[in-house]
Amino acid sequence: AYPNSGKVGGLASGAQMKGENALYLDDKIHRSGLVGIALSGNIGMDTIVAQGCRPIGEPVKISKCNNTLLTGMDGQPPLDLLQTIHEELDEKDQSLLQTSLFLGIEMDPLKDNPQQGDFLIRNIMAADKESGGIQVGAMLREGQLVQFHLRDKDMSAEDLRLVLNRYKTKEHSEKASGALLFSCLGRGQYLYEKLNHDSDMFRDQLGDIPLGGFFCNGEIGPVGKTTFLHGYTSSFGIFHPIH
Structure with missing residues (x-):
């Protein structure tokens, strides 16, 4: 779906057995499938995928x-x-x-x-x-x-710093008005031995852009022009006005 659009997201995690995951859509709970949202209008989304290597x-x-x-x-x-x-x-x-x-x-x-x-x-x-x-x-x-x-924690941190710095050179990066972060369960405190590592670095590099998201059991994001499922990755979607 939406082959010409950027896509980011993550796999639900936390269940002990098949069918125990919960996906929420409006007032209903789903045990399988995909929940997503497509955006249109005067809004663009840039993607950053930090694979930590x-x-x-x-x-x-x-x-x-x-x-x-x-x-x-x-x-x-x-x-x-x-x-x-x-x-x-x-x-x-x-x-x-x-x-x-x-x-x-x-x-x-x-x-x-x-x-x-x-x-x-x-x-x-x-x-x-x-x-x-x-x-x-x-x-x-x-x-x-x-x-x-x-890959190790130092390389993961440096890779994230590199891709965020690279994003700052984009012409419309200063117009960013919000972002989502989908990060692997294997990152965070487990990898870095500190809380909020990736979100703190995002703020340090790009400023006080509102940031939301969650930890995942697999992250979705593009490399080149194709979308892939990743592991041990942080995948960002950064929103900005087109006009």
Whole structure:
């Protein structure tokens, strides 16, 4: 629905069993489905998706893959490339690579120089030492640009600061009159060991724009021109008048 419009949101969470979640629409409670609102008129919505990762190594092209199985990156097995990257990292990042490694997938093939935040971050599900391949939580195709990424609380904070600062350079950012934040349950106090981290940084970077929202069990927001379901992400919708 609404293929040319920006979309943000989140998955309901908190239930112990299927069917226990509650979605509210007017005076009714729904146990499944989707509740949303479409806006029209003199109102625009900018989107910011902070995936909380920092790239390591260099972007490379997929040279061989089969659905979600990645077996060639610029002509070499992914695990071989990863070993080369590992040797160039400091001790802290080498440790993170063992537990918090992800693959970023470039979603806009027209971009000549993709930056941090331009990649769709997906989990690495498994690795095969014999073939050197890795299983990724996304459908892949040969020729796509990909790059390994790491995540921790410092990187997540820096990534959020980066995308908010990037938004401030937009011409109409000063006209922002309200915003919504959909943030992962895995962020917040669980990740940062402090309350209100993302909302406080939003205010510090963009000023006293009214901000509402909630924690989610999966966040909805665009990367490039396509909307995706994310994890460990903060997804913002920032509203402003068009005219």
